[in-house]
Amino acid sequence: DGGITQSPKYLFRKEGQNVTLSCEQNLNHDAMYWYRQDPGQGLRLIYYSQIVNDFQKGDIAEGYSVSREKKESFPLTVTSAQKNPTAFYLCASSNPDELAKNIQYFGAGTRLSVL
Amino acid sequence: DQQVKQNSPSLSVQEGRISILNCDYTNSMFDYFLWYKKYPAEGPTFLISISSIKDKNEDGRFTVFLNKSAKHLSLHIVPSQPGDSAVYFCAASKGSNYKLTFGKGTLLTVNP
Numbered sequence: 001d002g003g004i005t006q007s008p009k010y011l012f013r014k015e016g017q018n019v020t021l022s023c024e025q026n027l028n029h030d031a032m033y034w035y036r037q038d039p040g041q042g043l044r045l046i047y048y049s050q051i052v053n054d055f056q057k058g059d060i061a062e063g064y065s066v067s068r069e070k071k072e073s074f075p076l077t078v079t080s081a082q083k084n085p086t087a088f089y090l091c092a093s094s095n096p097d098e099l100a101k102n103i104q105y106f107g108a109g110t111r112l113s114v115l
Numbered sequence: 116d117q118q119v120k121q122n123s124p125s126l127s128v129q130e131g132r133i134s135i136l137n138c139d140y141t142n143s144m145f146d147y148f149l150w151y152k153k154y155p156a157e158g159p160t161f162l163i164s165i166s167s168i169k170d171k172n173e174d175g176r177f178t179v180f181l182n183k184s185a186k187h188l189s190l191h192i193v194p195s196q197p198g199d200s201a202v203y204f205c206a207a208s209k210g211s212n213y214k215l216t217f218g219k220g221t222l223l224t225v226n227p
Contacts, residue, residue: 004158031213042119042204042217043159050213058214090158094213101147101166102208104215106158 003027006091006107013078013085014115021076021110023091032074033092033104036060043090049074078112086114118142119207121218129226134192136221138205141186145207149215150179150190153202162203163190195225 004025013019025032031050035043045058049068063082068074074093078085088111092104120139128134138148146167151159165172165179165188172179178191192199205218 006158033213040124040219042219043206043215044217045214048213088156092158096211096213101164102213102215103149103161103164105161106151108158109156111156 004091004093004105004107006089006110008110009108011110011112012115013112016080018077018079019112021078021089021091021112023074023076023107025072025074025091025093025107027093027095027105028071029093029095029105030071031094031096031102032068033094034058034064034066034074034076035090035092037088037090037109046076046089085112087112116141117219118145119205119216119218121203121205121221123221124219125222125224127224127226128195130197131194134190134195134199134223134225136190136192136203136205136223138188138190138218139186140188140207142207142209142216143186144209145216146210147208148179148181148188149206149208150177151204151206151217152199153204153220159204192223195223197225197227199223200225 033048034046047066049055065077091107094104096102149164150162153159202220206215
């Protein structure tokens with residue numbers, strides 16, 4: 001069945017280490033997104049991609065990088081430059097229509113912690 | 116600058132009664148609004164949405180009302196069920212912009 005798969009569910013990062021979070025979708029959606037959620041906070045946009053080989057910074061892109069080489073995949077790398085990486089990371093996808101209805105569908109999330 | 120605000124961090128209601136969750140926004144360019152439901156350690160799931168050309172949208176037990184002049188929307192759940200207990204996020208978008216702006220969420224607890 002169709003959906004968005006994020007892996008791993010839990011991830012631990014050592015100081016100075018880069019880690020990559022996986023996001024795969026089989027919904028044939030053009031657009032994909034990465035959000036970060038901190039306790040008591042809403043979802044904040046890190047990066048988004050409207051189409052393959054193109055992506056834009058969101059509101060909190062510093063310390064993160066992405067790639068979009070395939071339509072179904074949008075991995076997020078948390079670099080050592082991100083000084084406060086502990087959070088719940090959510091990937092989403094959508095197919096905005098001509099009426100600008102942008103219903104985004106989410107994966108189950110990855111919880112990243114710093115050792 | 117928080118453009119979408121959910122001023123009640125939590126709400127508690129009895130099973131069978133109505134739950135009303137509120138959301139205010141400041142950006143008059145927003146023209147599409149969504150509600151998501153989220154359980155702990157899971158991703159949000161889409162509940163219901165409304166376009167700015169409407170003032171009400173209904174889907175089963177869920178109804179969203181939009182008051183553009185007040186820049187306010189609300190989600191009504193009738194009747195409330197214990198399984199509705201979750202965090203509810205309000206989100207908004209404008210035009211062809213792909214970005215959604217989320218509120219901080221309201222934790223709804225429905226007591227049996």
